[in-house]
Amino acid sequence: MKILCPILGFLLFVINLAGQEVIIPPKMIIEDPELKSFLTKLENAVKVRDKAFIIENMDPQITNSFGGDGGIEEFKQYWNWDSDSSEFWDLMKHLFKLGGDDFTSGDMYAIPYVFSGWPGHEKYDVFDHMAVTGSRVNVRDKPSLKNSNVLGQMSYDIVKVNYEKSYPPFDAPRLENVSYVGNKLWYYIESLDGKLKGYVFWEFIWSPIDYRLGIEKKNGKWVITFFVAGD
Numbered sequence: 001m002k003i004l005c006p007i008l009g010f011l012l013f014v015i016n017l018a019g020q021e022v023i024i025p026p027k028m029i030i031e032d033p034e035l036k037s038f039l040t041k042l043e044n045a046v047k048v049r050d051k052a053f054i055i056e057n058m059d060p061q062i063t064n065s066f067g068g069d070g071g072i073e074e075f076k077q078y079w080n081w082d083s084d085s086s087e088f089w090d091l092m093k094h095l096f097k098l099g100g101d102d103f104t105s106g107d108m109y110a111i112p113y114v115f116s117g118w119p120g121h122e123k124y125d126v127f128d129h130m131a132v133t134g135s136r137v138n139v140r141d142k143p144s145l146k147n148s149n150v151l152g153q154m155s156y157d158i159v160k161v162n163y164e165k166s167y168p169p170f171d172a173p174r175l176e177n178v179s180y181v182g183n184k185l186w187y188y189i190e191s192l193d194g195k196l197k198g199y200v201f202w203e204f205i206w207s208p209i210d211y212r213l214g215i216e217k218k219n220g221k222w223v224i225t226f227f228v229a230g231d
Contacts, residue, residue: 020192021124022156023131025113026102035109038215038222039100046092051081059218063226075227087181091211094181098133098206107217118208119158126209126231130161130187133206139198143167143186152196159189159200161207167199182210 030036038057045053055072064075075081079088098112110116114131118124135155142148143166165188168175175185186199214226 020157021119023114023117023158024156025099025133028099028102030103032103035103035222043096046089046096049089054224057223059216059223059225062224063228065228066230091181092213095211095213108214110212110214112206112212114206115208115212124158126207128160129158130189130205130207132157132159132200132204134204137200137204139189139196139200141198143199145201148199151198154191154196154200157191159191159205162188162190
């Protein structure tokens with residue numbers, strides 16, 4: 001996807017002692033004072049659900065999907081903007097929690113780091129792999145925090161994912177009265193060496209093609225230019 005090329009390659013990829021490749025989250029050192037200020041204001045706007053700030057700082061041609069025409073009105077329709085229950089807010093809070101790149105120069109920035117720092121489609125197919133986004137994240141034998149055993153732990157590992165075994169199933173409705181971002185509460189994963197398999201809670205794993213936010217400097221001002229999922 002051409003609009004993403006300028007923001008790739010900022011992160012450090014290493015092979016840990018177990019032979020697993022990991023993505024180390026950046027330290028978020030942002031030297032551009034205007035970008036730093038904009039991100040702070042944007043994060044605060046998300047916390048208080050400031051709709052006016054979001055729209056006022058959005059590119060008129062914002063990309064919302066890979067099949068639509070784009071634009072602010074499409075964004076409003078897509079995210080049920082007039083409703084107090086729009087999923088936009090919880091999703092954005094989670095993206096900020098994950099964090100973005102260590103940024104030093106250029107006119108483009110993206111959140112989260114899993115998207116902008118993925119090592120490439122050729123190495124790890126984005127439809128079959130995800131990244132663990134925490135340290136010592138438990139891998140369990142069942143999709144449950146209480147009624148399960150811990151099989152092992154992972155720290156920032158790139159892993160294989162089996163969506164068919166993830167929970168809830170594709171043919172099941174979204175779980176009610178349960179707070180989670182995305183389509184799955186639990187993801188069934190496998191380490192790259194195949195030695196560890198089990199369930200990871202949604203808060204600690206993310207796909208490089210799941211939702212991401214892009215901002216770009218246009219006419220001297222930072223604006224939101226895309227908020228999409230998919231590839």
